Amino acid sequence: MANQHGQSTHQLAGISSETLQDLLRQWQQPAFRARQILDWRNKGILNPEHMGNLPRDLRRRLGSEIECESLQLIRRQCSADGTRKYVFSLKRPPLQGRQIESVLIPETKRATVCISSQIGCVLDCPFCYTGTQGFEGNLTAAEIIAQILAIKHDLHSDPLPQTLHNEVTHIVYMGMGEPMANEAGVHGSLRLLLDDFRISRRRITLSTSGLVPQIERLGENYPVNLAISLHAADNDLRDRLVPINRKYPLERLRDCLDCYPLGRQRHITLEYVMLAGVNDREEDIRSLLAFVNPARERLNLIQFNPYPGNPFLGSSKEHMNAFAQRLISKGIRATVRRSRGEDIMAACGQLKAETSAVQSAEH
Ligand code: SF4
Incomplete structure (x- = not known):
C-alpha cells in the first residue's frame, strides 16, 4: 500500500x-x-x-x-569523550532531504540516546537555536525510532572503547523540537519503545517546555520520566523566555506537575538554562524557592552556550555554583550539569546549538 x-x-x-x-x-x-x-x-x-x-x-x-530505511545518515561527529552526534536526512516526501540531529552520550555503565521529534520547532523561545530555524514538520513514530536504531547499528559496527557502555540503555526526547507538539509521532514511538522494544519507562525521559494538556495525556498514557524546560519561575520572565507560558502559566504548570504520576524514587527534572543578568539574580532564587516542589522535583542548572546573533550570555561557572549552593541550602536539590554529553541534551531544542560544542573529529 x-x-x-x-x-x-x-x-x-x-x-x-x-x-x-x-x-x-x-x-x-x-x-x-x-x-x-x-x-x-x-x-x-x-x-x-x-x-x-x-x-x-x-x-x-x-x-x-515497506519503507525499510526511513533516515539516511549524512554525517557523524565524535568527541574525545565518546559522545557522537549524528545528522540524518529524511527520505519521506515532502520532507525529503530535511535534516535532524541525534546524539549518543556514553558513560561507563549506560549509554543515552538523545532524539529529535520535529524538524525545527513550533515554539519560539528567544534563547533557543532550534527555535530560530522555524518549524518544518513533525517526525513520524518510525523516524523517531529510526534514530535509535541507526545509533544501535553504528555502535555495533564501530564500538566505543571498552571503558564505555556499548549498548543503548536510556532514551531522552530532548533533541530538536517540542515533543508534546507532536503527540502522534511521540506517542506512537513511546508505544513501540515500551511494548515492542520492552524498554522500561524509567529509562525514557521526555523534555517539554510545558504544554499542560499534553503533559496530562502523557501521564495518563505513557508516564515516562518528565523534564520541564523551566528557565524562569515567575510569569513575567517566563512569558519572555518560554512564550508557551502565556498560554499555560506557572500556576497551571504547577498543578499539572503535582499530579504527574511518579514511580518510587522518581522525580521530575526542571531544566534551567542560566542566562547572565536575566534569570540568575537574587530575585530568581526567591522565585525558584516559591515554585519548586523539593519532594518531587530536581533542578538542573545548565550552562548556556552563546551563538552568533543571540543577545544572551551564559552565567559564569562560579556564579552557577554559588546559585546552586544557595538553593541547596534552602532544601532544593539543585545540580550544575557537568560539561560533556549532558550539555548536549541541555533542554528541548538546545541540541543543534549545543552540539556545536562537540569537538569535531568527523569520520
Ligand atoms: S526551547 Fe524547546 S520549545 Fe523552545 S523553541 Fe527551543 S525547542 Fe522549541
Missing part, C-alpha cells in the same frame, strides 16, 4: 508486531517470519538484504513494499 507520494505507508522502524504479522499473513508467509524480521529491526538492521535468515523473495518483497 502506498500514500499519495507513491511511498509505502509502512515504515519498518515503526511497524508494530501486530501490523507486521497481518502483512505477512496477507503475503502467505509463516508467522515466525515476523519475529525474525523484528529481531533484525530491533538490532538496528533495517536493510532486508542483510537479514540473512529470510528467503530471498521475502527480502525482495519487504524492500519493495
Whole structure:
C-alpha cells in the first residue's frame, strides 16, 4: 500500500508486531517470519538484504513494499569523550532531504540516546537555536525510532572503547523540537519503545517546555520520566523566555506537575538554562524557592552556550555554583550539569546549538 507520494505507508522502524504479522499473513508467509524480521529491526538492521535468515523473495518483497530505511545518515561527529552526534536526512516526501540531529552520550555503565521529534520547532523561545530555524514538520513514530536504531547499528559496527557502555540503555526526547507538539509521532514511538522494544519507562525521559494538556495525556498514557524546560519561575520572565507560558502559566504548570504520576524514587527534572543578568539574580532564587516542589522535583542548572546573533550570555561557572549552593541550602536539590554529553541534551531544542560544542573529529 502506498500514500499519495507513491511511498509505502509502512515504515519498518515503526511497524508494530501486530501490523507486521497481518502483512505477512496477507503475503502467505509463516508467522515466525515476523519475529525474525523484528529481531533484525530491533538490532538496528533495517536493510532486508542483510537479514540473512529470510528467503530471498521475502527480502525482495519487504524492500519493495515497506519503507525499510526511513533516515539516511549524512554525517557523524565524535568527541574525545565518546559522545557522537549524528545528522540524518529524511527520505519521506515532502520532507525529503530535511535534516535532524541525534546524539549518543556514553558513560561507563549506560549509554543515552538523545532524539529529535520535529524538524525545527513550533515554539519560539528567544534563547533557543532550534527555535530560530522555524518549524518544518513533525517526525513520524518510525523516524523517531529510526534514530535509535541507526545509533544501535553504528555502535555495533564501530564500538566505543571498552571503558564505555556499548549498548543503548536510556532514551531522552530532548533533541530538536517540542515533543508534546507532536503527540502522534511521540506517542506512537513511546508505544513501540515500551511494548515492542520492552524498554522500561524509567529509562525514557521526555523534555517539554510545558504544554499542560499534553503533559496530562502523557501521564495518563505513557508516564515516562518528565523534564520541564523551566528557565524562569515567575510569569513575567517566563512569558519572555518560554512564550508557551502565556498560554499555560506557572500556576497551571504547577498543578499539572503535582499530579504527574511518579514511580518510587522518581522525580521530575526542571531544566534551567542560566542566562547572565536575566534569570540568575537574587530575585530568581526567591522565585525558584516559591515554585519548586523539593519532594518531587530536581533542578538542573545548565550552562548556556552563546551563538552568533543571540543577545544572551551564559552565567559564569562560579556564579552557577554559588546559585546552586544557595538553593541547596534552602532544601532544593539543585545540580550544575557537568560539561560533556549532558550539555548536549541541555533542554528541548538546545541540541543543534549545543552540539556545536562537540569537538569535531568527523569520520
Ligand atoms: S526551547 Fe524547546 S520549545 Fe523552545 S523553541 Fe527551543 S525547542 Fe522549541
